[in-house]
Amino acid sequence: MNWITNYVRPKLNSMLGRREMPENLWIKDPSTGEMVFHKDLESNQWVIPASGHHMRIPAKDRLRFFFDEGKYETLESPKVATDPLKFRDEKKYIDRLKDYRSRTQQDDCIINATGTIEGLPIVATVQDFAFMGGSLGMAAGEAIIKAAETALAKKRPLVLFSASGGARMQEGILSLMQMPRTTVAVEMLKEAGLPYIVVLTNPTFGGVTASYAMLGDIQIAEPGTMIGFAGARVIEQTIREKLPEGFQSAEYLLDHGMIDMVVSRLEMKETVARILKIMMKQPASEAKAELAETAARAASV
Template sequence: MNWITNYVRPKISSLLAPREVPENLWIKCPETGEMVFHKDLEANQWVIPSSGHHMRITAKERLKHFFDDGAFEEIEFAKVPLDPLKFRDERRYTERLKDAKAKTGLEDSVLVATGAIDALPIVAAVQDFSFMGGSLGMAAGEAIVTACERAVAERRPLVLFAGSGGARMQEGILSLMQLPRTTVAVQLVKEAGLPYIVVLTNPTTGGVTASYAMLGDVHIAEPGALIGFAGPRVIEQTIREKLPEGFQRSEYLMEHGMVDMVVHRHELKGTIANLLKLLTKTPASAVARTPATSAKKPVPAIIDNEDEPVAEAAQ
């Protein structure tokens, strides 16, 4: 055995060989082009420190930063048919769903959970854009309905983080039926006298803005979020005019009365906690003593996908 050939040379080669660097080790700021170390970005809740640009964040990470001590309990919702229309374009819809579930670890684009912010028990629903663009399908609609039902049952405020590209085309009319279903569910929360706060994240577009995302008691937007029904390019091509600078962005919409306030991600928890205390008339000193009790009233039934009233409303 040649010691130099078999031992020394491989050691030297390993030291001099180029090392592979993970692609996601550094993340580029879309606004300034600055490269930010991903660990620093993650620790800063995915907000670029220098420019303040808000990157997209997963549903679980958002809830971890939002709830007290990062503790929350996920709420399961009823199962729905996976591919009711047997839809296929370049790939089968079932294959796309399988990939999205493996990528995100979620059952669909909406995650519902219970927890507390500043010791105030609430129900929260978060749309995850990384799951097929946060699109609204039957499962996502069922999750929103479940969140509303749980809020009414446990007499808790409801906070919803909207982030979606719109309705899910692979489910056709069944996706559009979720607009009236979720609208009815939100109305039940309002009739129960419970606060409903919506946080609009980047982007919130399409059918989501035509239903539950625009029905909140208070609408909060993250800085720079794109919010609207159709995108700016589609609108420009339709009206054949140049849109104003920043059109459909959070700041522009707040100036024109579509959004109540624009709040930095680091300040969302404190802002929402203060709003909920005001809306529930809960003294700050009494929040910690407020128990998360079960329902005092029966939960109103939510109409199902196959009910005729929903089909009529969707037409």
């Protein structure tokens, strides 16, 4: 035991009225190196005010900022078999799950919620990268299917925020089976004439990109989002060619027609609400009537 650090210093600090500074009081902007006050960043939806760099935002914070007045109701997560393959790498899969559940206070990486955006009732699904890299397993697949079924039952649009490294290797083929299952759920929405909007957030890769994350009626991405199936290094080693700079970024994919829009998180709610109202043929406000008319003319060309 270090008695100077653990005993003497706290006594001196208490006598002199000193308080320990929280370690996360300031956060460094990865793009510019600027130090940003944590509270300012949090109130700005984890978007750096000066540079516009989009930091990763906790799933529950995203829902709070997205829904009207921050009010929403979460859907109960479906129950699935835990560790069906009895998988073990450096540690048991079941122990890994317990660890992430303790850290995030979530059952798995998917959170489903219902609420309104600008008065329009919707179902929203958020994939949380903080839970095992947002990897797609049986629990996530069942949760996405439940979100689609809820949207069908309530006749509401579904808005999905993707963030994932791909399929969950600890569940093997059972994880890969979620790709066609979630694809079928999306097709059920489309057959019912309900909008399905996907917001791609950083990063979105692997089997998630190869299934429900690229099947939206409208594909939106946050600035700087990296999107792809395999990583750049793997692709370069496979085809033995140098790839274009930033070829998996949202901006590059927008230029090459893979996605429809790149929208700041600060404008996401307004943009999604406007698109949904047009798709559901609901009246727009006077301030947005001209924009809706322009969109309608463009769609008819």
